[in-house]
Amino acid sequence: MNAPLPKLAAQAADGADGGRPLVVHVVHSLSMGGLETLLVDCINRMPAERYRHAVVCLTGYSDFADNITRPDVTLHALGKPPGLGLGTHLTFWRLMRRLRPTVLHTYNLSALEYAFTAACAGVPVRIHAEHGRDASDPHGLNAKHNLLRRLLVPFVDRYIPVSEDLDRWLDQVVRIPRASTLFIKNGVDTDKFAPRAFPAGAAPGGSPWHADDFVIGTVARVQDVKNHRALVEAFAAVRARRPDLAPRLKLSIVGDGPLLPAVRAQVAALGLEDAVWLPGARGDVKDLLHTFSLFALPSLAEGTPVSLLEAMACGLPVAASRVGGIPEVVDDGVQGALVPVGDVDALAAALERYAADPRLGRTHGAAGRARIEERFSMRAMLASYGDLYDSLCRRKAR
Missing domain, CATH: 3.40.50.2000 (Glycogen Phosphorylase B;)
Structure with missing residues (x-):
């Protein structure tokens, strides 16, 4: 993990917000990866007039964070040690009391338990997304982990599976109540990622290979x-x-x-x-x-x-x-x-x-x-998350 990025680490959470609710995203770390790419794209592409964003990394982050292009996003690294890291919960609680977000959005098992801490800190809306299972438990059968997911149901407003497979697993294996889940497909920017043709005999740049490889x-x-x-x-x-x-x-x-x-x-x-x-x-x-x-x-x-x-x-x-x-x-x-x-x-x-x-x-x-x-369009995915944030904020935020 690279050293913290000064320009982000130094940003203050306070300032003019125009009445926009703050969404705090919690991940284990922020470096190159599919989940992390999706998170950055969501922050960059969500309408800036609707929500502010902050990212909390339980461990740390790399210069991948430079891909966040919105200047009002704050980034926080908690430096969690391996293991339970109970002291990190206290640090996180204090941070939530200072930032006072409206929405907490956690990602995958390592961040889920912080929904309880956020509830104790008074965060009104709490969402948890399941983006995949670990190699050590590819079928999601770990009884201890699934018990944790069930015990935290009262502190999570919605569990978000990103595939039909994960949706079935949360329902049939983990036994999360259907009323507590919402299936939202991952999406991709089809304007940014599109086919590109090269002239005959020309080699695309960026790699050591030749055009006919x-x-x-x-x-x-x-x-x-x-x-x-x-x-x-x-x-x-x-x-x-x-x-x-x-x-x-x-x-x-x-x-x-x-x-x-x-x-x-x-x-x-x-x-x-x-x-x-x-x-x-x-x-x-x-x-x-x-x-x-x-x-x-x-x-x-x-x-x-x-x-x-x-x-x-x-x-x-x-x-x-x-x-x-x-x-x-x-x-x-x-x-x-x-x-x-x-x-x-x-x-x-x-x-x-x-x-x-x-x-x-x-x-x-x-x-x-x-x-x-x-x-699998980015537009549909962002609309689904925005609608979920809006509906829960209307119902729960004061």
Whole structure:
């Protein structure tokens, strides 16, 4: 985690607000990731005249926070240590008493318990979003965690699942009352993320590959749940069994995370340094997506991954795990290929199929773009969150 950003850390919470309610978003940390990208996009795109925003990071944040373009947004890092971090609750309570927000919006399990602390601090509206499950509990069966979710129902006005899979899980496994949940699909900016054509023979910038290479790409935080090592293994298998394709087969793994050194070591051990690019976190994801021929996401668990939506909006076919909310976005054989979770051979077969038949990729990519435009727009998502904030504020805020 980089040092705090002075320009944000120094901002005061006070000042003219024009009567706009303050929404405090609570996340574990703010660095490159799908959830974090969605959060930043929501803050930047919500009408500034309706709500003010602040972000509370339980641990810290990186220079990814520079993507927040609204000048009135405050950012707070609590420096929570590993474990329970009971002292962080006191720090958070004091911060809520100072900021006095109208809405608390927490994200994923690590932030959920702070809904209770916010209630004690007098925050009237409290919303919790579930964006996916952890690799250590991909099916969401951890009894202790689910008990916590149920115990906090009196302190959470709405639980927000972002996929039909998570909606069913909250209902049938966690047993959150239906009246306490609202399904809101993730959305993507289809103007920002769109197909882009290059002149014949021209290579798109931003990556080391050439225009005639077939580039398998992924954008995700490098951690267990994203299963990058399976992607590297499948990529190596395709190159080994298809020497005719191998010279132009390339792999781009964009993102940072705790397992990046291990993935670099795996690539080196397989002798693939000349064919695999691992640049770490990048601020030009939109441009890098245009250097991909195929988007791959072999995750062990997912909600509705924002990176997948962005890739499909750019007209890319996908090869992904049949897990979580991914099958709600991708029809197997229509917008891409879905493979069983953890099945490296099936993943390799999907990668090979697209590398050998570029026309298939173009057909599936066009279908993917149409699917995103039809069902996963940023406009619809923002309207849903805005309507929820408005209705709860009218009912609960004084």
